[in-house]
Amino acid sequence: MSLTIKNKERSGVINPMYNCQPCGAQFVGIGIKDCIPLVHGGQGCCTFVRLLFAQHFKENFDIASSSLHESAAVLGGVKNVEVGIDTLVKRYPDLKVVPIITTCSTETIGDDVDGVARKARRTLKEQFPDRKVQLVPIHTPSYSGSHVKGYDTGMQALVAALAKKTEPSEKLNVFTGWLNPGDVTEIKYVLSEMGVEGNVLIDTESFDSPTMPDKDTFAYGNTTIEDFMDTANAVGTIALCPYEGGTAAQYLQDEFEVPAVIGPTPIGIENTDKFIQNISKLTGKEVPQSLVEERGKAIDAIADLAHMFFADKKVAIYGDPDLVIGLAQFCLEVELQPVLLLLGDDNKAYAKDPRYKDLEEKANCDIEVVLNADMFELEQRIKDKTIDVDLILGHSKGRYIAIDNQIPMVRVGFPTFDRAGTWKYPVIGYKGASMLAENIANALFADMEYKHNKEYILNVW
Ligand code: SF4
Structure with missing residues (x-):
């Protein structure tokens, strides 16, 4: 069976599936404790992203804006950054990190954000001698790449600014990439x-934040500045999503000789096996019986579903590249046919991803990968009947394609706002594999019932 990689043939984008670079850097920032990202641009560059986070997590997050207006957009807005830093430090006594995130407008006018950060560091030292606030410029021009590149750039900038070689530690760096809090819980459980x-x-587990008597309605990340500093002393780094954290892992290897294992994203049984083997190799720890049993449970759950319900069902997948490729590998494990993979930005590295070879070797169908794709690409192919799809895997931006064409859809990725609590549950690890299989099965079962399509089978299953 074949795998073909092509660029979307239309110019322009209709219904984009990705967000812009600053969004990715903001996601890294909100996952850090005592950190408020300062977005240097128009207010919308922060408001629109905060709205997406609020929709997905049903929580509020602190993100600041330098609030550029016409005059600053023409004459330069570095003064706004200076005032912004000053306001944040005065207002938040526990603040320890301020990532200063550029946007399309401030990259175009060429504001010297690094220079402002240097100047502000000196001012802060004089004004607040007892405090240490790290200012980390992150360059995220949004006219190239997407939130995926922004996340990677944000991680790289923060690791480069904060990692510090001191005493060797026994700790292992795990760079999560853009995963959900439920995935982070699963990673911490495996460790x-x-x-x-x-x-x-980035440890986002605390995004599942309780409503407490003090009525604080904001959610904050768990990763500390000390975690960043300590990355230079670790026994190794595992970056679970090569495109979202891989650059920072490579930086630690080149700069501090911390061995890096970049990928695979542990979606499905085989990828999770590799993740656990990599932990074992880097730390020398044995794989415990508990994980072997969990693996067995996941295989058991999948075996109950794969051949009977999944075999030969055609799947379209869209979203972040590591998620899409991981899900495609999972589909092949459970006898689904991932016929169409849509990746939504201009990163040329996607075309050379080594995981396509694995997909092609294992494929039980022809697979088409479309780069720089948009949601219209999927909609058009379904409407034109140039593709026949039994299932859609992707985030909520594709919901009307599924609804209008009566195709069952399982929500995965960001943003997912039209299903409750999806971010609490993993797609990675053995638990994620069985949950994913069960969610897919339940979506197909509901579809069988609504369409009276052999739904009677479920009476005797
Ligand atoms: S594309 Fe540019 S203007 Fe729009 S939100 Fe992103 S950074 Fe801001």
């Missing part, structure tokens, strides 16, 4: 079962 202490960057 704890293996008896490994981790520097988990």
Whole structure:
């Protein structure tokens, strides 16, 4: 069976599936404790992203804006950044990190954000001698790449600014990439079962924040500045999403000789096996029986579904590249046919991803990968009947394609706002594999019932 990679043939984008670079850097920032990202641009560059986060997580996050207006957009807005830093430091006594995130407008006018940060560091030292606030410029021009590149750039900038070689530690760096809090919980569970202490960057588990008597309605990340500093002393780094954290892992290897394992994203049984083997190799820890049993449970759950319900069902997948490729690998494990993979930005590296070879070798169908794709690409192919799809895997931006064409859809990725609590549950690890299989099965079952399509089988299953 074949795998073909092509660019979208239309110019322009209709219904984009990705967000812009600053969005990715903001996601890294909100996952850090005592950190408020300062977005240097118009207010919308922060408001629109905060809205997406609020929709997805149903929580509020602190993100500041330098609030550029016409005069600053023409004459330069560095003064706004200076005032912004000053306001944040005065207003938040516990603040320790301010990523200063550029946008399309401020990159175009060429504001010297690095220079402002240097100047502001000196001012802060004089004004607040007892405090240490790290200012980290992150350059995210949004006319290239997407939130995927922004996340990667944000991680790289923060690691480069904060990692500090001191004493060697036994800890393992795990760079999560743009995963959900439920995935982070799963990563921490695997590490704890293996008896490994981790520097988990970015730890978003606390985004599942309780409503407490003090009525604080904001959610904050768990990763500390010390976790970042300690990354230079770790026994190794595992970057779970090559395009979202891989550059920072490589930086630690080149700069501090911390061995890096970049990928695969542990979606499905085989990829999770590799993740656990990599932890074992880097730390010397044995794989415990508890994880072997969990693996067995996941295989058991999948075996109950794969051949009977999944075999030969055609799937279209869109979203972040690591998620899409990981999901396609998972589909092949469970006898689904990932016939169409849509990736939504201009990163040329996607075309050369080594995981396509694995997909092609294992494929039970012809697979088409469309780069720089948009949601209209999927809609048009379904409407034109140039593709026949039984299932859609992707985030909520594709919901009307599924609804209008009566195709069952399982929500995965960001943003997912039209299903409750999806971010609490993993897609990675053995737990994620069985949950994913079960969610897919339940979506197909509901579809069988609504369409009276052999729904009677479920009476005797
Ligand atoms: S594309 Fe540019 S203007 Fe629009 S939100 Fe992103 S950074 Fe801001």
